[in-house]
Amino acid sequence: MTIIINWNLLCNAVYGFTHFVQNSISRLPVENELPEKIERLVRCEASAYQKLLMRRVEDNLGAIGTSKVRSVHNSVMELRNICNHPYLSQLHVEEVHGLIPKHYLPNIVRLCGKLEMLDRLLPKLKATDHRVLLFSTMTRLLDVMEDYLHWKQYRYLRLDGHTAGGERGALIEKFNEPGSPFFIFLLSIRAGGVGVNLQAADTVDLQAQARAHRIGQKKDVLVLRLETVSTTVLDRYISELFVLNLKNLGCN
Numbered sequence: 001m002t003i004i005i006n007w008n009l010l011c012n013a014v015y016g017f018t019h020f021v022q023n024s025i026s027r028l029p030v031e032n033e034l035p036e037k038i039e040r041l042v043r044c045e046a047s048a049y050q051k052l053l054m055r056r057v058e059d060n061l062g063a064i065g066t067s068k069v070r071s072v073h074n075s076v077m078e079l080r081n082i083c084n085h086p087y088l089s090q091l092h093v094e095e096v097h098g099l100i101p102k103h104y105l106p107n108i109v110r111l112c113g114k115l116e117m118l119d120r121l122l123p124k125l126k127a128t129d130h131r132v133l134l135f136s137t138m139t140r141l142l143d144v145m146e147d148y149l150h151w152k153q154y155r156y157l158r159l160d161g162h163t164a165g166g167e168r169g170a171l172i173e174k175f176n177e178p179g180s181p182f183f184i185f186l187l188s189i190r191a192g193g194v195g196v197n198l199q200a201a202d203t204v205d206l207q208a209q210a211r212a213h214r215i216g217q218k219k220d221v222l223v224l225r226l227e228t229v230s231t232t233v234l235d236r237y238i239s240e241l242f243v244l245n246l247k248n249l250g251c252n
Contacts, residue, residue, distance in 0.1 A: 160188035
């Protein structure tokens with residue numbers, strides 16, 4: 001089975017002002033050669049540190065006010081970073097030193113709800129001979145994931161905007177070849193969008209699911225959409241940002 005993990009669910013909501021939180025099983029109404037595609041929402045509880053950072057963002061915005069698009073937009077982007085992993089946040093909260101581990105590894109996991117969930121999923125996927133594609137819009141998140149994968153000793157490949165065009169095909173062939181030792185392929189969504197054929201994988205990111213679910217794919221595709229719980233404040237800011245943009249366009 002091919003498994004698609006979407007790390008960027010909240011990011012999609014930010015950019016599109018839409019929510020596609022679904023919990024359904026669907027088969028694309030196209031060629032019969034396509035295997036089944038199953039979609040699941042995985043709710044990940046935010047860590048104590050993530051929740052504290054979220055409250056700090058809300059307090060800061062409350063002090064500034066929500067009348068300016070830039071203020072709300074910056075807050076939304078900061079919340080997005082916090083949800084993906086606190087190490088991506090630019091906030092420094094002096095009163096929470098006890099929540100920040102002294103050592104980067106192995107405590108990298110417990111600071112992030114999504115990574116804590118992934119840490120429980122990956123051993124099961126590897127034990128059942130699945131392959132994983134993990135896409136992200138943020139290369140900094142891929143950096144964090146590399147540190148995690150090194151620590152866990154999972155063999156992986158990485159393709160992003162810094163990967164030379166001539167190297168991309170070789171990386172994909174390494175991952176797709178029979179008996180490949182590589183368990184996970186880390187990809188930037190933008191860099192991995194053209195000419196990428198990753199039919200060997202069974203875990204990929206939502207925005208790239210069409211690349212795995214195509215003619216020639218032999219395995220069923222499972223889409224896991226990771227959503228950070230306790231982010232209702234983000235939904236409110238997205239709505240406010242949408243309204244402010246409409247006002248700037250002269251829409252009442």
